[in-house]
Each structure stands twice: as C-alpha cells, then as structure tokens.
Amino acid sequence: MDIINRKNIKPIEDACGKLHELYNSDNLSLSYSIITDSSKPHKHIKMEEVYFIVKGKAKLKVGDEVFTIKAGDVFSIPKDKYHNIQDVEETIELVVVTNPKFDPNDLIY
Numbered sequence: 856m857d858i859i860n861r862k863n864i865k866p867i868e869d870a871c872g873k874l875h876e877l878y879n880s881d882n883l884s885l886s887y888s889i890i891t892d893s894s895k896p897h898k899h900i901k902m903e904e905v906y907f908i909v910k911g912k913a914k915l916k917v918g919d920e921v922f923t924i925k926a927g928d929v930f931s932i933p934k935d936k937y938h939n940i941q942d943v944e945e946t947i948e949l950v951v952v953t954n955p956k957f958d959p960n961d962l963i964y
Contacts (some may be wrong), residue, residue, distance in 0.1 A: 861887045870897040876957055884957035890947040896939040905931040911947035913940050925958045945948045
C-alpha cells in the first residue's frame, strides 16, 4: 500500500463541500471534507456515516435535532436520515467514514 496525502487527491464536489476520498474498499470509505458554508439537506439510502471533526465549529442538523459540533467531536449519522451542516462559524474540516463505501449516487436531496 502507498502512503496517501489528501493534498494530492482531487476533491469531489459533494452536498457538504469538497470531499477528498482517501481510501475505499467494498465495505467502507475514509474521506476528508472541508465545509465553508451550510450544506444542502440530504440523506443516503444505503450509507451510514461517522464524522470526526478535526477543525472548526458549526451546527449539525440530523432529522429534527440540531447539535453544535466542534474540533474533537465524533458523531454518527444513520442511513436514510436527512442531515446537513449549518451556521458555520469556523470552516469545518472533518474525517468521514462511510459504510458501505462512498457512492455519489446514494444521495437524496
């Protein structure tokens, strides 16, 4: 396996912002995302996500609940649940783990 640096990976424009997919297998993906503004409310039918907030501060809405997220927080988002980042006070940088692997077609607005 090679060493991968996110700065060498072309970002994918995603519902949440710029997504750098660092690793994927049949079962999961590991990505790094940078969010500078509110994201579009969306859900995934097959994927569940776990966010690890590396940097920044914002609100995360999951279903009808709103949480303040900041560096060091870990949050899971179940599949088939609308969610989005809002009220970005400081640019959010986060590690995202998805199961199964990231699929841009598994996105419902």
